[in-house]
Amino acid sequence: MTLEAARDLLRAWTQTAQTPEANRLDIVVTAGDLLAAVDALKTSRWGYLSAITGLDHGREMPSLEVLYHFCSDAAIVTLRVSAPRENPSVPSICHLIPCAVVFERELAEMFGITVVGIPDADRLFLPDDWDETVYPLRKDAKLE
Amino acid sequence: MAEKFTIPIGPQHPALKEPGHFEFMVDGEIITGASVRLGYVHRGIEKAAEGRNWTQDIYLLERICGICSHVHALAFCLGVEQLAGVSAPPRAQAIRVLIAELERIHSHFLWLGVAAHEAGFDTLFMYAWRDRETVMDALETFTGNRVNYSANLLGGVKCDVTPGIASQIYRAVDNLEERTRHYLNVITSDDSLAERTRGVGVMTPEQADQLGVMGPTARASGVMRDIRVVAPYAAYTDFPIQPVTETAGDLQARFIVRLSELFESYRLIRSILDHLPAGDLKTRMPRRVKAGETISRVEAPRGELFYFIRSNGTDMPDRVKVRTPTLCNLASVLTLVIGRQIADIPMILVGIDPCFSCNDRAVSLVDNKGERRWTWEALRQYGIDYYRRWR
Numbered sequence: 001m002t003l004e005a006a007r008d009l010l011r012a013w014t015q016t017a018q019t020p021e022a023n024r025l026d027i028v029v030t031a032g033d034l035l036a037a038v039d040a041l042k043t044s045r046w047g048y049l050s051a052i053t054g055l056d057h058g059r060e061m062p063s064l065e066v067l068y069h070f071c072s073d074a075a076i077v078t079l080r081v082s083a084p085r086e087n088p089s090v091p092s093i094c095h096l097i098p099c100a101v102v103f104e105r106e107l108a109e110m111f112g113i114t115v116v117g118i119p120d121a122d123r124l125f126l127p128d129d130w131d132e133t134v135y136p137l138r139k140d141a142k143l144e
Numbered sequence: 145m146a147e148k149f150t151i152p153i154g155p156q157h158p159a160l161k162e163p164g165h166f167e168f169m170v171d172g173e174i175i176t177g178a179s180v181r182l183g184y185v186h187r188g189i190e191k192a193a194e195g196r197n198w199t200q201d202i203y204l205l206e207r208i209c210g211i212c213s214h215v216h217a218l219a220f221c222l223g224v225e226q227l228a229g230v231s232a233p234p235r236a237q238a239i240r241v242l243i244a245e246l247e248r249i250h251s252h253f254l255w256l257g258v259a260a261h262e263a264g265f266d267t268l269f270m271y272a273w274r275d276r277e278t279v280m281d282a283l284e285t286f287t288g289n290r291v292n293y294s295a296n297l298l299g300g301v302k303c304d305v306t307p308g309i310a311s312q313i314y315r316a317v318d319n320l321e322e323r324t325r326h327y328l329n330v331i332t333s334d335d336s337l338a339e340r341t342r343g344v345g346v347m348t349p350e351q352a353d354q355l356g357v358m359g360p361t362a363r364a365s366g367v368m369r370d371i372r373v374v375a376p377y378a379a380y381t382d383f384p385i386q387p388v389t390e391t392a393g394d395l396q397a398r399f400i401v402r403l404s405e406l407f408e409s410y411r412l413i414r415s416i417l418d419h420l421p422a423g424d425l426k427t428r429m430p431r432r433v434k435a436g437e438t439i440s441r442v443e444a445p446r447g448e449l450f451y452f453i454r455s456n457g458t459d460m461p462d463r464v465k466v467r468t469p470t471l472c473n474l475a476s477v478l479t480l481v482i483g484r485q486i487a488d489i490p491m492i493l494v495g496i497d498p499c500f501s502c503n504d505r506a507v508s509l510v511d512n513k514g515e516r517r518w519t520w521e522a523l524r525q526y527g528i529d530y531y532r533r534w535r
Contacts, residue, residue: 020436020437020438021226021438021439023375024439048353048356048369049356050441050448050450050467051450051452051465051467053452053463053465054465055454055463056463067452069439069450069452071441071448073374073375074374074375076439078439097356098354098355098475099354099355099356099472099475100356101475102471102472102474102475103467103471106471120179122179122181123181123183124180124181124182124183125182125183125186126183126186127183136188136191137190137191141191143188143191
């Protein structure tokens, strides 16, 4: 499947689209449209979910970003969703893609982003006694 | 009977070679549910990478995994070079692939031994690990190290193939090819091993696709996912590989895929040594990397390794995200064990060739009185003092 096919599929929910590299397409969608966009990719069997990346652009930025990377051969489509720094949340995509649960558990504990509707909200990597207010991959996290 | 019995396994357990915690719900001998907790070897490498420069990060990221260390450094270097608009010379790219394939042989032989051991076939375990020494010796002669080869630089590689090294690799490959043929015969004809592998942990292509599995685990279920083929990187464009797939989707198919794809590795290694491009080993690389984001994917021995790298224009990355193949494959274990017997757990787990260190990338270090937490500086100083005492 090609990037053009993905661009057409996702047109209804696209806020902005960019091609940062030859084989990539980055599409910004709202958190409200995420499920519809993922469903469109899944229904038309456009590639597979390869990873979910959390991004913190620094304390001065008002929001965090969550990236959903889908790969089909060499082509990579990234759905970019913003979440406010205060009480950030994104909807869970597990009912569409069940294997996303491990990526979402990692995202939740590392960035403090609530994944609404996740079937298993248990920690994945961090120990039981980890300070609940420290999200290690946030830029302002003090770990020592 | 609605009562459930839960068996906790790990983090420390005789059947686990690395720490992970599983909870299996059972009804008698039959498993009805499963869950997992990881992180027992989590070292916070993604966070640490944000506080080190691009060059230091190669050595840090290479230590994510003790088995497939080279592919981590390779994925990172390819990504950073892409961001900087630099490309390594053809000879360097060929040497990167050469080491990647030698590493795959080392990894698959290690796995064959562990899988045989879990099946109770310790003779095969010992033979496989004996033969693995051949490739490890070749890697040591070539790079100076048995593991963590440290061959990559930003913009190239640091070790060259001399005639002496080439002939040692040729000899190693000839020997291992013959051994692999023998092991392929063993795993398909030995009745006791077949009892433990045939029809166990069956995953249909649809399931494999839905569970998001990668690498040999996917290919054993007929799902062709191999980054070397679908998105060739480094020298795989000049030295293409033929993908190996199986359709049975059971444990035996996972054995067959891993051993069969070794023949492709042997062929590729000989082809690279026969036609090694002449020229430099490295090119100049700027200290600061232009702002931008890139995705770098490579085929690790266990499947697709995914790196997302973001630069803010300084000499340190803003974010390095690593998604290892084991994380994708682990979910399949939790599904495949359901309905099977407790005794099948180790075999199904080992069937994906799990690597927990790869998954777990923070540490809370506690000393033997169980109190103190170590800071990075304290740990570093401890190391310096420790070795000074023994000098």
